[in-house]
Amino acid sequence: MNDANKAALMEVLGLLELEQIEENIFRGMSPKARTQRVFGGQVLGQALAAAIRTVEPPRLCHSLHAYFLRPGDPRIPILYEVDRARDGRSFTARRVIAVQHGVQIFNLAASFQVPESGFDHQFDMPKVPPPEDLKDAAEFLMRRLDQFPEHLRDWIQRPRPFETRPVILDGPGDRAPRAPFDHIWFRAAGPVPGDIHRRQILLAYVSDMTLLDTSLLPHGKGFFSAVQLASIDHAMWFHRDALFDDWLLYAQDSPSASNARGFNRGLIFARDGRLVASVAQEGLIRPRA
Numbered sequence: 001m002n003d004a005n006k007a008a009l010m011e012v013l014g015l016l017e018l019e020q021i022e023e024n025i026f027r028g029m030s031p032k033a034r035t036q037r038v039f040g041g042q043v044l045g046q047a048l049a050a051a052i053r054t055v056e057p058p059r060l061c062h063s064l065h066a067y068f069l070r071p072g073d074p075r076i077p078i079l080y081e082v083d084r085a086r087d088g089r090s091f092t093a094r095r096v097i098a099v100q101h102g103v104q105i106f107n108l109a110a111s112f113q114v115p116e117s118g119f120d121h122q123f124d125m126p127k128v129p130p131p132e133d134l135k136d137a138a139e140f141l142m143r144r145l146d147q148f149p150e151h152l153r154d155w156i157q158r159p160r161p162f163e164t165r166p167v168i169l170d171g172p173g174d175r176a177p178r179a180p181f182d183h184i185w186f187r188a189a190g191p192v193p194g195d196i197h198r199r200q201i202l203l204a205y206v207s208d209m210t211l212l213d214t215s216l217l218p219h220g221k222g223f224f225s226a227v228q229l230a231s232i233d234h235a236m237w238f239h240r241d242a243l244f245d246d247w248l249l250y251a252q253d254s255p256s257a258s259n260a261r262g263f264n265r266g267l268i269f270a271r272d273g274r275l276v277a278s279v280a281q282e283g284l285i286r287p288r289a
Contacts, residue, residue: 004159005159005189005190006189006190008160008161009190011161015028015030015046016046016205018053024081024084025082027078027079028050030075035074037072038072040208041206041208041209043105044066044204044205047096048061049201050096051094051096051108051110052197054082055092055112056092058115059112060197060200060238061197062111062113063111063236063238064108066106066233067108067233068106069106070106071105076101078099079098079099080096080098082095083097092111092112092113093109093112094109094112095107095109095110122239123275128183128249130185131165131247134165135169136164136165140169142157144171148224152224160189161189162209163188163189164186165186166183167182167185170222171222171224173222173224174221174225175221175222176220177217177219177220178218179217180217180254182217182252183249183252184210184249184250185248185249185250186206186209186247187248188244196241202244203276207236207250207266207279208281210250211250211264211281212229212231214252214253214264215254215264215283216285218254218257226288227285227286227287227288229283231281232282233281235279235280236278237279238276238277239276239277240274242276248271251266260287261283261285262282264281264283266280266281
């Protein structure tokens, strides 16, 4: 993990710290990068951060459901308006609307619960090779930099806040079709603050990074292929704390694709096998000429 990647992680953590401008209104910024739209995980993480700022501890987010309505404009701030829908004895509900240029670009509903004990079970973690036996995805792309068009090289060379090691490492463009299952180890490029709320926010951010690509695997396509990709909705359930002090495994699958949409699911496990979160998402996967 080099200093540039650590700086990229610090930038992400900074983006997820919002400015409060009214009691229920917060402002988030985007990185100064040459992108056409805001990364969906950023809006997801910032909206969750806004909701958390209005909830009294020790209540923790246990689920969220969100819709991406319009592309975010990275040139201007995003305003997050929080509706304090309900404060019950055990559960708290919040709704968050993200606004730019006077219109909604995203909305989120989140539920919080007072921690309590009860029944406990989970699926077993898939049996996959450990991350030490796998290749780094960014290094794989860098070694093939001259094979990509120039407009993609800046994206490939940019510092990355997370290191990723897929169990099956194939190229980001057209590739041999395979079954819609993907297992990817990931870890933060540096230390993550010890606050459980900030870890949940960061986990929401990273949960949007690789999931949609899973629905392209049976069709021999990837992130760099002639496909229009965009997240449509995103749901997430937080089961146990993710400490970020070691590798996490993102076990992803795509049960269906139809009508230019791909449906994807993910389970996030800690290295010791604890299931820390579940994710579901549908996204646009529209073929382009």
